[in-house]
Amino acid sequence: MKKSIKAGIFCAVLLVAPRLLTPIGIDFRSFDHEGYTRVVFESERSFAYKVRSLPDRLEVSLDGRADLPAPTLAVPNSQLLERVTCEHRGDESVLTVHFKGAAAVKQSFILEKPFRVVFDLVRSEKSPEPPPQTPVAEEKSQPREEPPPAPRPRSIETICIDPGHGGEDFGAIGRSKLKEKDITLKIGLRLKKLIESKTGLRVIMTRDKDSEVSLNTRASIANNQRAQMFVSIHVNSSFRKSAFGSETYFVSLQATDPEALELAQKENQNAEDPGEAIQNDELKMILWNMAQTEHIRESSKLAEYIQNELNALLGTRDRGVKQAPFRVLMRAAMPAVLIEAVFISNASEEKKLQREDFLDKIALAIYNGINKFIYHYNSTLK
């Protein structure tokens, strides 16, 4: 019995020892954001470190001899960083981030899976204060701070309406040859009129005539015009001819690797391209596409308000609020939803879509939902 315990301990030591003895590997990357530069040190395992913040540089010292990147890393095109040097000083490994001029640490925090130490640096105008010594971190560090909040949003002033399909892209077609692209444009123009006349808010359209606009361009129009809400209008179609009812979608991240998403969500604090320095191509693509991530909660709320109004006004089946990885929504950097008003593939609902008063009702329901969301959204800013 004793022999087997000893053997077990021996095996455990054999399994754990190489991991403890192997030098810890550190990777460095940085992103420029509006008003600050984010610096990230990443490793497969957590590590203990000390921070020394000087006016012209930031020193991060690790106990032990880490497996460091090249002695000097250039940081091309950075607004704040000049270079990063990596060296062993006695029993310590020191990574030094050299600034262009003076800078200071605005905040720092730790993220897990993988372990990352993150610093947000800002340009320092004043003469620097004495360098603080920041002893940190046990071997099993826990997050001490939440990632920084997104920039505080403004009250809603501009809404982007996106009538689905158009031009050569007919969308779904009903039995009577009714085309989705025509219906979505009619509803979109009605909605624009309602919003402008009743609220005075600015409305932009991704298309206001029968023209083809790519999915990426639709989101770009909204982003470039600094819209604070994106509403994509569609009518639905199913292989099941009996399917009917209305549903409202916001974006789902289900179609991507859950672990990559967790990482992307934590690091994607800005809609600009933060993926440049990340080597993993798949993750880079995800990060680029995830402008929508930080707006998901609001998108869900907007979908809920609109779906409630569709239920109240259309008298059709409530198919609920759902999530799916919509290409047009992923790139929108604002609360964004896609409405599937009713089914053009259902004979009865297709007939309804041919009635002008029914289209008015759809537009009014969407308007009511938007209006309730604006009230909710603006009240959260106070």
Add this chain to the structure above:
Amino acid sequence: MKKKTRTLLVVAVALLLLALAAFLLLRKQPAGFEPGLLNRGEEHGDGIAEFIRVKLFFLSETSRYLQPVYREIEVPEIREELYRKFISLLLAGDEAHITPVPGGVQLRSLHFLGGGGMLLLDFSESLAGSFPGGTTAELEFIYFIVDNVCYNFREIKKVKFLIGGNESKSLAGHIDLERPFFPDFSWLGDQ
């Protein structure tokens, strides 16, 4: 120990074993399905052909969930050939159900990337060309394929679609088709 106590103990143990056996026999089959090698072989050329039983799921007008149908597939030597046969069965459809794939669509090629458990499926261009449109229709097609393959072959974790040999942004203007899809077994209900 008294004889009465011993008898009670034996009865208690027997009841416990009976309850355990009932639990094991009556519990629900866990999500997922191992296509079992059928206990039969058929003389086939110079050897004995082996078959597996697979559970296919099709759309139905009467249910919001995909409905199960059983089929048998002769097991080829190459694993990817088995996947190809399986996809062919899906595309062939079932008379009593709806197949959410436009008519005439064919599988051009497939490739299994074992490391990440990703199955690459390359469909003919007619998939996009004749797709009827609609978010629901797109989701019906995607999860019809993804859920079926991932349910029947545990080693397949995700599916990536190609059309005409190329990546496609979307089937009909809604769902992002450039990234792989993980299964969503909520389409199968409690089956």
